[in-house]
Amino acid sequence: MLPENQTKNLIAHYQKALLIKPDNPTAFYQIGKQYQYLAAFNHAFNYYLKAIQSNPHSNSCYHDLKIVIFFSNIFNQLIDPEYLQLGSDLLKQTIKNQPQYLFAKYLLGNLLSQQEKVKEAIACYQAFSYQQILASHPKLAQQHCNPQILRKPDFIICGLPKCGTTSIYGYLTSHPHVLTAVEKEINFFSHFFDRGLDYYYTHFLATANNNYLTGEATPSYFFWANPQQIFQLFPNIKLIFLFRNPVDRAISSFYLLHRLGIGQNSLDKTFNLSIQTLEKRPDFDWLSVQKQKFSTDSLLEEISLMHTIPSVYIFFIKKWMNVFPKEHLLILKSEDFYSNPSATMKQVHRFLNLPDYQLTEYRNYNPGSYSLMSDKLRQQLVEFFYPYNQQLEEYLGRKFNWE
Structure with missing residues (x-):
């Protein structure tokens, strides 16, 4: 495990890489990872969003975003409302462009929940749940599903x-x-x-x-x-x-x-x-x-x-x-x-x-x-x-x- 000063040096290293290529998704992602290591979850969240903006097809970014949301709740480090809104907007765009990527719909539910938009989150979870059961129990989902x-x-x-x-x-x-x-x-x-x-x-x-x-x-x-x-x-x-x-x-x-x-x-x-x-x-x-x-x-x-x-x-x-x-x-x-x-x-x-x-x-x-x-x-x-x-x-x- 890296000491704190070495982690901060890595952040500075990847920040320099962004000066050369400002839309480098790998650099954004690696900075996010280092902030996650430092338990600076708000900063980590921000950089994972930047990585998704640069490369919406990076599965690892979405999964690390989930981890950051989870630990920010455990340790009561609130994510900036502007970041949550940006994340929701990005995920809605991902769902539109990649309709088969169901994890994005689930993750959107998590972000909406963080914003206290529980009704919208529920709609995401219901849609995700239906697709899950449709894959494992197609007849049950089609004939007996009742969200009421x-x-x-x-x-x-x-x-x-x-x-x-x-x-x-x-x-x-x-x-x-x-x-x-x-x-x-x-x-x-x-x-x-x-x-x-x-x-x-x-x-x-x-x-x-x-x-x-x-x-x-x-x-x-x-x-x-x-x-x-x-x-x-x-x-x-x-x-x-x-x-x-x-x-x-x-x-x-x-x-x-x-x-x-x-x-x-x-x-x-x-x-x-x-x-x-x-x-x-x-x-x-x-x-x-x-x-x-x-x-x-x-x-x-x-x-x-x-x-x-x-x-x-x-x-x-x-x-x-x-x-x-x-x-x-x-x-x-x-x-x-x-x-x-x-x-x-x-x-x-x-x-x-x-x-x-x-x-x-x-x-x-x-x-x-x-x-x-x-x-x-x-x-x-x-x-x-x-x-x-x-x-x-x-x-x-x-x-x-x-x-």
Whole structure:
């Protein structure tokens, strides 16, 4: 990972390239990437828009724009209204010129939502959802689609990040009786509840045929959502959780943000800082950091906690089990899922009262690779998580045997 001064030097380098060729989409894009690394999301957003203006066919620009919008919400860095309007105008032009590029319509919905134009955003999501289901279930979409019906989710995969949620959602929505949501991670109960229930329901295709289940998978709900809020709306919903060795989950989370181009401290500094911080702030209440604005130093601290806090499973699972009946929760061990996805999916299908449906291949939907950590750091993390793992095993009455 690049130090901050080296990142700023790269920005200056690409700025010079723009003096030679002012409409260079690669230079715009690379400047955006560097600002994204610095967690300067407003600047990153601006330069990605400039890259799209120069080259409307660059898929990577659109996908990085989505990442920037997501993290700007998490860390409360508001995108300039002028940039949002320009982005909406650009995406409308992209949709007009590339009608088959459905991701642009979905992304336009995100930008309109940021502008609090929720009704317009809903129309985008409905159009995107219809095209999605038309591709997977053409007869259902053509004969039973009814946007006037409000569709509620039947299940939510609530956690956890880097535990296999993307793969399990991919396998589950491959079932012929399960419909995918507009997107896997809606983040409604963690960040967008103020957009209203109509906004949430429009993420699920409304049909007059009730023989299909639908749901979402926002793994950060485990530590960010309010279980009572979900229960009041959906008292009969089924919830699925995946727990992975907390050390492996934390390390994988660190490298995920690295791949997404979000700046962090070094691996050792990140986890030493998070352990020291949590020893001083042992309540693990991640909800308390929401709606804050962060300086560069405090942002790096909060990013480090993002990897460690969710792995303290016992603190959060109690909140869910104090609200929902035990039979509405399915807790899976990620290592079992990885080693035998077919058997795990049988459990999931049985839990959701679905006929079993086996795939010919269980591919990894979200693979990640990373360097080995030092034995010293791993041992530090093992010792930190050990008492919480013991509490989890005692509370749930099952062994996870993590080392």
